[in-house]
Every structure is written in structure tokens, then in C-alpha cells.
Amino acid sequence: MxxxxxxxxxxxxxxxxxxxxxxxxxxxxxxxxxxxxxxxxxxxxxxxxxxxxxxxxxxxxxxxxxxxxxxxxxLAPAGPRETARLRLHHRGVLRRTPPLALLRLVRRDARQAPVDADFLSWASAQTGEEGARAAAHFSAVTLFHHDPGALSAAFVQERLRRAARLPTEARHxxxxxxxxxxxxxxxxxxxxxxxxxxxxxxxxxxxxxxxxxxxxxxxxxxxxxxxxxxxTGGRTALVDLALRTRRGDPCALSDLDAPGRFDRPTARDRTLAPAGEQLVQGQIPIAPHESRGDGAARAEHLLDLGFEGWRERVTWRRDAVALGRTGAVDPPxxxxxxxxxxxxxxxxxxxxxxxxxxxxxxxxxxxxxxxxxxxxxxxxxxxxxxxx
The missing domain is CATH 3.50.50.60 (FAD/NAD(P)-binding domain)
Known part of the structure; x- marks a missing residue:
């Protein structure tokens, strides 16, 4: 043996x-x-x-x-209700539906992205720069990188398609x-x-x-x-919160104006927090020159938009910076x-x-x-x- x-x-x-x-x-x-x-x-x-x-x-x-x-x-259930409670931050406001340009990039019949080009340049030629940036930022949920648009177009496209797939692939x-x-x-x-x-x-x-x-x-x-x-890897500011429960909070909040996302895992699994409280976990990718405070400030702005009165509802909070959490990311x-x-x-x-x-x-x-x-x-x- x-x-x-x-x-x-x-x-x-x-x-x-x-x-x-x-x-x-x-x-x-x-x-x-x-x-x-x-x-x-x-x-x-x-x-x-x-x-x-x-x-x-x-x-x-x-x-x-x-x-x-x-x-x-x-497994915690994940179904249409969770998808319906997804909110998207785009053009400074919260929306329920993604921009049409993002949907075009994730269609099955969309052009196969090249390895040699960066995602932003390639996607901009397909749908325009605004839609390309929104798609790049949405893909950050699987990349944990501060500038997904600068990565290989083929690399980002594959992950964008899987992140946006319906019904969702996510299992918890x-x-x-x-x-x-x-x-x-x-x-x-x-x-x-x-x-x-x-x-x-x-x-x-x-x-x-x-x-x-x-x-x-x-x-x-x-x-x-x-x-x-x-x-190549990435740096990510992590913000974990416990909030007193309030009806109407989104199950997930994805930023399309910049990379970042919040999820509310207790929406599908109540065992993760005491009764009357809910967990909210966020990840905000930060550039090499940015600090944890920079990431926390962007996270709090996103929370202000999506979780009404969250500051008065906080019962516990933890902030951290994760290095290389994204795993590998592939440059052009x-x-x-x-x-x-x-x-x-x-x-x-x-x-x-x-x-x-x-x-x-x-x-x-x-x-x-x-x-x-x-x-x-x-x-x-x-x-x-x-x-x-």
C-alpha cells in the first residue's frame, strides 16, 4: 500500500x-x-x-x-422567492431587474469571449460600456476582485453566466x-x-x-x-452583521455601480442566528491601495440603500479583510x-x-x-x- x-x-x-x-x-x-x-x-x-x-x-x-x-x-432551500427578493444597485438607485445589456451578455447564444482581451473592452463592444461595467461588477460575486473588467474576458464570462443562471446553481x-x-x-x-x-x-x-x-x-x-x-488574487473587505429582523429586507443586494454584494443567509436558513435576528454578510472588493475603512464605507452606503434603519438594528458586527479569498483570477x-x-x-x-x-x-x-x-x-x- x-x-x-x-x-x-x-x-x-x-x-x-x-x-x-x-x-x-x-x-x-x-x-x-x-x-x-x-x-x-x-x-x-x-x-x-x-x-x-x-x-x-x-x-x-x-x-x-x-x-x-x-x-x-x-440543504437550505433556495427558490423563486429568494430570486425575487434580489435587489440591484444601478445608476444610484435600487432596482428589481438587471439592465438589458447584462442579460444579453449571459444568454446562451452570446458570443464566446476571447482569452486575450480584457472583459470590459470585449463586453463594451457587444453592449456598450455602461452595460459592460454593470456585468463586470455583478460577476464580482464569484471573483472577489476589485476590477473584474480588467481580467480575461473568457474567464469573467464563464463565471458571469454561472452566477446569473436561473434556476440558480447555488446550494447552501x-x-x-x-x-x-x-x-x-x-x-x-x-x-x-x-x-x-x-x-x-x-x-x-x-x-x-x-x-x-x-x-x-x-x-x-x-x-x-x-x-x-x-x-494574481484579490483583497476583499468583509462585513458581517446581525440585525433585528424587519420585514421587507432583501435576500441579496448586488452592486452594479461598483463591485460588492450583501447576502442575508438567514432568509433561507433560520438556524444561523437567534430568533428575532438575521445575519447579513457582505463582501466589498478593494484595490491594493485601499484600506479596510474604504471597503467598510462603501459597504455602509450599500446597506443604507437596501436595509432600512440597519444602524439602529445592529446587535453584532465583525469587519475583516480577506487576502486571496477569490482564489485564482486570470489576467488577459x-x-x-x-x-x-x-x-x-x-x-x-x-x-x-x-x-x-x-x-x-x-x-x-x-x-x-x-x-x-x-x-x-x-x-x-x-x-x-x-x-x-
Whole structure:
């Protein structure tokens, strides 16, 4: 039996560990934190906030893989009511319907965007600059980037189409993402995976088999001493609020005049906050020169528009800045194939959301984990990656 060492206990590390154990390998997983989950952790206490907005997309491979193993658990309902309560900030006012130009860009028969052009230039030629900017800003819900229009047109178009698809692809585990992590961890333990928490790894351990480094790209660069492990990401101001419940609040508020969005997860899952209160989670992408305060100011302006009297209703608040939360974003002229390669030589492989694997958001972590295990053990014929 082969032995695999996994460094990092987030979604990528757990997926790699489970996949290898299912294939018959002995697996040891090291996690520096006292709990597993990485960015998919959910806060304890009365306000069950994820570490930033989290969504499973039913059109992606990660969803199929989790469902096949019974790891998704109960899901919060998402239906026409939630879509009907979406508000869009456009031209300084709140609207119920998106601009026609945005709808043109997400149609199935819309022209395929090129890799080499930036999204704003390409989309402006299709629908005009105002509509192109609105579409770019709407796509920020899946990009967490301060200037989506400057990214590869093909990259943004794919994510824009999936974000705007009806019925929605979004799937939300009831009780927060920690419940999915707990189920993944239980499956790993049942398969015999040895899990070591509070085990920070500062150098590659002595080993008798391959290693999957399933950490952030910054951590992987330091661990492996490889300065080439870099890729473009983003910075996002996160604003989490608990508000006393008021009828009429939107389920989601998306900014089309600038990148940013607020969601009210308790609209679909009442278990996330105490009775009489609701959670509102926002993400406002900020440029490299902007501060957390700049992001918070834009967030508060958006709240003023969409959540009447929110300042008097606040019972709890948390502000933070997330670095690289977007995972990988592809500048013009690049695709996922140009990101850092999974195979680093000498039996070392990468997995995570900024490496050379396809997908959107956490799907990149999942796909890279499966591919890393397939490369490590030469078991591609036993892993149906497309079907997974």
C-alpha cells in the first residue's frame, strides 16, 4: 500500500486525503489549526457565520462528488422567492431587474469571449460600456476582485453566466459549511486517514511516498522555497452583521455601480442566528491601495440603500479583510493552465484554489486535489475525473 502525506486540512486537503484513502493508500494529514476546514470553517456561537461568503454550485464537479458520498447533508432551500427578493444597485438607485445589456451578455447564444482581451473592452463592444461595467461588477460575486473588467474576458464570462443562471446553481448547506467539513472529516477517519491537528509543517517531512501540499499558495511558496509559486488574487473587505429582523429586507443586494454584494443567509436558513435576528454578510472588493475603512464605507452606503434603519438594528458586527479569498483570477492572455503546475517534482504536488486546475472558486481546490492524487499514484484510470 502506498503512503500519502497531505499538508493542509481545508477542502483541498480533505478531498485529497479521502480520494487517496478510497484508492487504498495510507494517508497522514497535517493541519496547523486546531480544527479542520481552512477557509470553510464556520464560527461557533449564536451567529453561525462562514469565513466570508460560501456557496456550493450545483453545476460543478465538487457538488457531484459530495452528493455521491452523502457529504452535503441537509440543504437550505433556495427558490423563486429568494430570486425575487434580489435587489440591484444601478445608476444610484435600487432596482428589481438587471439592465438589458447584462442579460444579453449571459444568454446562451452570446458570443464566446476571447482569452486575450480584457472583459470590459470585449463586453463594451457587444453592449456598450455602461452595460459592460454593470456585468463586470455583478460577476464580482464569484471573483472577489476589485476590477473584474480588467481580467480575461473568457474567464469573467464563464463565471458571469454561472452566477446569473436561473434556476440558480447555488446550494447552501444548512447550519454552515462546518457541517460539510465535519462530514468530510468523518469519512476520512472512517477510511483510516491519520489526522494530526495543531501540527504546523515548516519543512517537508521525511517520507516514504508522495506529498500533497494543500495550503495557500503563499504558504506553499515558503514551505517549498519556490519563488515561482505566485498568482494574481484579490483583497476583499468583509462585513458581517446581525440585525433585528424587519420585514421587507432583501435576500441579496448586488452592486452594479461598483463591485460588492450583501447576502442575508438567514432568509433561507433560520438556524444561523437567534430568533428575532438575521445575519447579513457582505463582501466589498478593494484595490491594493485601499484600506479596510474604504471597503467598510462603501459597504455602509450599500446597506443604507437596501436595509432600512440597519444602524439602529445592529446587535453584532465583525469587519475583516480577506487576502486571496477569490482564489485564482486570470489576467488577459492566461487561463488556468498558466497557473502554478500541480507536479512540483520529487513526488511533491500542489492542491488549492490558485493552481493549474479548472473550475470556479472551491471547484479549483477539488479538481486540483483529485488530479494531484491521480498524478501521485498513477491511478488516473481509476479516477473518472470528468464524471466526478
Amino acid at each position: 502506498h503512503h500519502l502525506t497531505v499538508i493542509g486540512g481545508g477542502l483541498a486537503g480533505l478531498t485529497a486525503a479521502i480520494t487517496a484513502a478510497e484508492a487504498g493508500a495510507r494517508v497522514t494529514l497535517y493541519e496547523a489549526h486546531h480544527t479542520l476546514g481552512g477557509r470553510a470553517r464556520t464560527a461557533d456561537g449564536p451567529y453561525r457565520t462562514n469565513n466570508g461568503p460560501h456557496t456550493l454550485h450545483g453545476g460543478g464537479p465538487h457538488w457531484t462528488w459530495l452528493r455521491h458520498r452523502g457529504l452535503t447533508g441537509p 448547506p444548512r447550519g454552515g459549511w462546518a457541517n460539510v467539513v465535519d462530514r468530510m472529516a468523518a469519512r476520512a477517519w472512517n477510511l483510516g486517514v491519520r489526522v494530526e491537528t495543531l501540527a504546523r509543517v515548516d519543512a517537508l517531512p521525511d517520507r516514504h511516498g508522495p506529498v500533497v501540499v494543500a495550503t495557500s499558495l503563499d504558504s506553499a511558496r515558503r514551505l517549498l522555497g519556490d519563488g515561482s509559486l505566485t498568482w 492572455g492566461t487561463t488556468w493552465r498558466d497557473r502554478p503546475a500541480l507536479d512540483r517534482g520529487a513526488g511533491v504536488y500542489l492542491a488549492g484554489d490558485q493552481v493549474a486546475a479548472p473550475g470556479m472558486l472551491s471547484e479549483v481546490s477539488f479538481n486540483s486535489a483529485l488530479e494531484a492524487v491521480a498524478l501521485a499514484f498513477g491511478i488516473r484510470d481509476r479516477l473518472d475525473l470528468k464524471r466526478a
